[in-house]
Amino acid sequence: MNYEWSSSRIHTTFSSGLRLRMSYCQARGNRHSLTGRQSPTPSLYSPTKASGRTIFCVRCSTISENLALASRRHWLYGAAVTVAGVSLPWAMHVPSSNAADGQFDESPRTIFVAGATGRSGVQIVKEATRYGLKVKAGVRSLSKADSMGLTSMYGVEVVQMDVVNDSEEELGEKLEGVYGVIDAAGYVPTYAPSLDRALSHEIDNVGACKLVRAAGRLHHPPRFVLVSSLLTNSPNSASYKVLNSLGNVLKEKREAESFLQQSSLDFVILRPGVFASKPQGSIILAGEDTFDGDNDLLYGAPVKCTSPFMAGINNTVCGVTRVQLAQVAVAAVLDKDLHEVIVEIVARPQSSMGTAVPEMLSAFHK
Numbered sequence: 001m002n003y004e005w006s007s008s009r010i011h012t013t014f015s016s017g018l019r020l021r022m023s024y025c026q027a028r029g030n031r032h033s034l035t036g037r038q039s040p041t042p043s044l045y046s047p048t049k050a051s052g053r054t055i056f057c058v059r060c061s062t063i064s065e066n067l068a069l070a071s072r073r074h075w076l077y078g079a080a081v082t083v084a085g086v087s088l089p090w091a092m093h094v095p096s097s098n099a100a101d102g103q104f105d106e107s108p109r110t111i112f113v114a115g116a117t118g119r120s121g122v123q124i125v126k127e128a129t130r131y132g133l134k135v136k137a138g139v140r141s142l143s144k145a146d147s148m149g150l151t152s153m154y155g156v157e158v159v160q161m162d163v164v165n166d167s168e169e170e171l172g173e174k175l176e177g178v179y180g181v182i183d184a185a186g187y188v189p190t191y192a193p194s195l196d197r198a199l200s201h202e203i204d205n206v207g208a209c210k211l212v213r214a215a216g217r218l219h220h221p222p223r224f225v226l227v228s229s230l231l232t233n234s235p236n237s238a239s240y241k242v243l244n245s246l247g248n249v250l251k252e253k254r255e256a257e258s259f260l261q262q263s264s265l266d267f268v269i270l271r272p273g274v275f276a277s278k279p280q281g282s283i284i285l286a287g288e289d290t291f292d293g294d295n296d297l298l299y300g301a302p303v304k305c306t307s308p309f310m311a312g313i314n315n316t317v318c319g320v321t322r323v324q325l326a327q328v329a330v331a332a333v334l335d336k337d338l339h340e341v342i343v344e345i346v347a348r349p350q351s352s353m354g355t356a357v358p359e360m361l362s363a364f365h366k
Contacts, residue, residue, distance in 0.1 A: 108155070110134040111333055112178045112222070114163065114211060115185030117144045119275075120227060120322045124182055127326035129155050131334070136178060138185075163207030171214035180223035180333035181215055183208055189246050196247030204249055208256035212263050224265045225333045227325065228253045230273040230291055230344055239293030243274075261340070268332045269342040273319040276306050280318040281349040283328065285360045288342040291317060303349050317346040331357045337365040 111128055115121040116137035128135045138161040139145040145158045159174050163185055166174075175181060185207060187199035208226065215222055231240045232254040244250040260267050273291070284299065305318035328345055332338055341364045 108132050108134050109179040109334075110136060110177065111180045111182060111330075112136040112138060112159075112175055114138040114161065114181065114183045116150060116158075117141065117148055118184055118186065118188075120186075120325055121184040122148060122150070123322045123326035124184055124329050125150065125153070125156060127323075127330045129153060131330055133330070136174065138174065163211050164202045166210075168210055168214045168217065171211055172217050175215055175218060175222065178222050180225065181211070182225045182227065182329050182333055183211055184227045184329070185211075186227070187247065187249070191246075193247075196249075200247035200249045200252045205252035205255045208253075209259045212256075212260050212265060216263050216265055221265055223333055224260065224263075224267045225329055226256065226260050226267065226269045227329060228257055228269050228271050230271045230346075231293055232257060232271065233289050234292035237293045257342070266339055268335075268338055268340075270325070270329060270332065271342060271344040272325045273346060275325070276319045276321050276347075278306070279321050279324065279347065280305055281347040283320060283324050283357060283360070284317060284346050284348055285328070285357075285363070286344045286346070287364070288344065291344050291346055299348055317348050320345050320347045327357050328361075331361055335361050337362070339366055341366070 111133055113121055113124050113128065113135055116125050116135075117139045121137075125135050125137050133155070135156045137145065137150050137156050137158045139150070139158055140160070140162050142151075142158060142160055145151055150156055151158050161171060161174050163171070185203055187196070187203040189196055190199070212224065212226075215224055229243075229250060231237055231243060232250045234240045235244075235251075240250055257269050260269065281303075299316045302315035303318065305315070324347065325345060328343070332343070335358065338361055343361070343364060
């Protein structure tokens with residue numbers, strides 16, 4: 001493979017002391033991803049897989065096991081890189097050169113995460129900061145956000161918001177100027193049936209729809225990623241009946257999905273299943289209504305899952321962790337070629353499908 005080297009280099013210094021020197025080159029032919037290996041001296045990391053555009057060749061002058069990315073100065077878009085066993089985000093991108101004056105725009109994008117103190121929301125905020133994004137963390141309780149460390153997290157602005165009590169106008173003001181919204185808000189079961197039904201309706205349905213309307217009113221509407229659930233469109237499934245017994249939550253989420261689909265926003269709907277506390281294998285992504293709990297696609301021999309409602313009759317796939325969901329959510333909001341699509345997210349132990357999430361999402365490009 002031949003490369004045309006640019007004389008430009010971008011130096012990025014991390015607060016941990018890791019210094020990367022990015023020399024970017026044009027690859028002729030197929031697309032490439034990069035994998036780095038630890039080396040005591042500067043070394044070029046070889047491309048390993050297909051790409052069709054400019055790629056980034058990484059040289060390291062020092063290696064740190066603890067990558068503190070908070071002081072990152074440039075925001076580099078490129079392929080996934082692994083340094084000292086630590087995966088650097090695929091969306092570490094070279095600043096955009098599409099500006100009218102031809103200059104690089106060094107400003108990181110800002111996304112809004114609704115439900116940022118929730119178990120999924122906080123992982124999404126952390127993942128977004130790893131990408132070098134600025135984050136507006138939408139929370140109901142400022143004191144809870146502070147106790148969770150969000151108020152002291154680099155690049156994070158905590159914004160008090162409530163999808164139930166705030167008006168559309170108030171929500172819109174808080175969304176102003178963001179590139180994308182990830183709605184990870186959801187009700188927390190109390191196991192009191194009537195209360196759960198009321199909370200689910202207010203938060204997972206009415207509140208989500210209000211946030212969609214607020215985003216749609218903006219002069220520059222943001223991309224919108226809705227975290228929903230598997231089985232929302234499978235009311236005849238046995239697993240649906242079990243999960244929906246908690247506050248009619250799947251029915252409420254499906255109504256929010258439909259509302260978003262009928263809106264004018266550029267959207268992605270993510271459907272994870274019952275979450276696992278520990279990874280159960282590599283992420284597998286599939287299209288709408290693939291995993292209904294009864295007729296899952298056969299990915300191989302039956303496996304043992306810790307999430308009981310995800311294995312389905314075939315027992316071939318399992319639920320993901322909230323960290324894995326966060327990886328998909330942030331990659332989805334940044335993927336400008338991903339439009340108006342529903343993506344279902346599962347995992348499988350000992351899966352050989354260890355493809356990087358952005359590359360997996362490219363299969364959904366229209």
